[in-house]
Amino acid sequence: MTKNENKKILEIDGIKLSSVYSGMYNKKRLDLSIMEINQNAVVTGVFTKNKAKSDTINISQKNLKITNPKYIIVNSGNANAGTGANGYKDIMNYINDFSKKTNCPKNKILVFSTGVIGERIKVTNIKNSILKLLSNLKSDSWINFSKSILTTDTKKKLISKKVKIMDQNINITGVTKGSGMINPNMATMLSFVATDIKIKKMSLSKILKRLTDISYNMISVDGETSTNDASLLIATGSNQIDYEKLSLRDKDLFYKSLEEVYIYLAKEIIMDGEGATKFVTINIKNSSSVKESKNIAMSIANSPLVKTALFAEDPNWGRILSAIGNAETKFKDLSKIKISLGKFLVFKNNEIYKNYSEKKCKKYLKNKNIEINIDCSNGKHCSTAWTTDLSYEYIKINADYRT
């Protein structure tokens, strides 16, 4: 994906957006958005598995099971999690108001929140902003939308992609906001991707599940899942292209474009780490199963020991070896495993590679982009995970978050 492609954000026929400053923050910034979705659209989502989840997630999950939404309301500045029965009442309060003002059934409204946990949300601020939001719906407001959902993120994260199938253009536009290791606490991961293809909900759900597994699920770097994580995939059906009638090759072409969008957005989250000094790609190949390759990749990606060594630019491969050994895998020993830092082989035949050069590896680790490559010599499956190093800054950001 070139930088150029990245710059031009495409409208998605069937989607309109609107953002305002509602007063969630002391500082004046966009903090509340709505998205209006046409009635032919199909919407699917994946949500946090955290049991302390915000009622925004519970309500949205329930509504999404019943019908496709017409409106999505998203705010930053307050997660509305850990707020109990009052938090639920607050949400229903502004949903009711929104429903009246739009004449839209309540179950066709989804709500998402990100920000501080445990504090009551400013319902009045939301209600006071609804008419302004509704009067300003535009299809070219993706950038403002992407800004309004940010919390501790340092930059907006969005991308568009055009794919030509049967001589017609299909547009895809996606936005996300940071999470996990990068800007943790309740720094929820939110993601909204829209396309104008026509597709059945079942097919769309399968695609989202598959894409989540290789993108957002491969970056949850400190193993923490927020109370508010949500990822929506929307297909407006405004295009003439019917996914269900496409050839396998064209289906794959569409899938690959979406895949590029999801992986780009997932990597953007990793790259936006104030604490991060390295961008680390972990490639696992020749594993006996996809699950095994993922377990190995995430065991390395989540290892504080590997991550502090990367921060120190120290080729301490023993920590990588130990992280592999801690992963849930089928193999009994690591004798077939090969570990490389970039192109430099460091471990083979259960011992340090005979031509291993500490000097070359140290030099390699001075790069900002680091690859850790693991060859399992045990099958055909592969996975890739992305992570950062673990730096002093990480501690600082997390220790300072509320103060």
Next chain:
Amino acid sequence: MTKNENKKILEIDGIKLSSVYSGMYNKKRLDLSIMEINQNAVVTGVFTKNKAKSDTINISQKNLKITNPKYIIVNSGNANAGTGANGYKDIMNYINDFSKKTNCPKNKILVFSTGVIGERIKVTNIKNSILKLLSNLKSDSWINFSKSILTTDTKKKLISKKVKIMDQNINITGVTKGSGMINPNMATMLSFVATDIKIKKMSLSKILKRLTDISYNMISVDGETSTNDASLLIATGSNQIDYEKLSLRDKDLFYKSLEEVYIYLAKEIIMDGEGATKFVTINIKNSSSVKESKNIAMSIANSPLVKTALFAEDPNWGRILSAIGNAETKFKDLSKIKISLGKFLVFKNNEIYKNYSEKKCKKYLKNKNIEINIDCSNGKHCSTAWTTDLSYEYIKINADYRT
């Protein structure tokens, strides 16, 4: 357990120890020990589940299955892990030599190593030290033994305990070395506890398993398991007391004394963190099962977000709530959960406690010893875990370890 009890280290009839400087480190310090165990003794162990485990562990596990050991050889300064076929040969080389010099069958020798991973061990140094070690075996050498197994630990960790059963004294002495979060990398956890009671191997194994679950397994703070972790429990049988013939009450009395030893040693590991500014006790009560209570305790103990907040002395209870929500539990929501910082209730009925005082909690978190108390209101089971905060020092220690 008073400080006084702690000071006096008791000999265990049937155990002799000997330690030397063999040259594993550049700095002159004790780095190699042997323990001689009498022939009536029963020995049981638990070992790392890391698949990249050192062959010292593989060999010791195999030998321990066949027979009770007469000798244990332990070195610091080199883990002999990630060293492949050569690493195995090195171990067998010094085991063979030791076997000849002592006329002890090879399978009655256990070996343990801790230190740098991936480097060949200095076999000659070990072999050259054997006669000196054998000539110096004494039953009062526990302190030197405990010093010789340290790596990045800042202080020795050992304790004795005397328990009177049927008018006879049973002695227990245990030593351990650091691990995990505290002084990570391959900073293996090694533990050797000996008592003079007479007991069947089966009973001893059950006791060790049970004690490990509530002590060492509740402190593995960064979720990393080393390649060399080992914990041995030795019963020499030199005493007149036969565990199998004791009343349930007396069995329990003995168990409780051992429990105190194990929990003391586990806490010593946590307290020995150069990076740690807090000692954190996490108590889970009224859980539906022991497993659930452990999952919750360890989810909090392993959360970098909770740990950075503790470092910042910030009562950011939302992070604790989220960590509970991420634990594998039976409950569907957290509405019954109560969270307290020390005696200060902060979360109840799914929302912030009405009398919550941020000021009081901030003041409480300035203490070095912090308690996080979780009431699940969901059953009768409980667990306790111990951890530290996550500080700048942690990053420094781990980034600097090899340099």
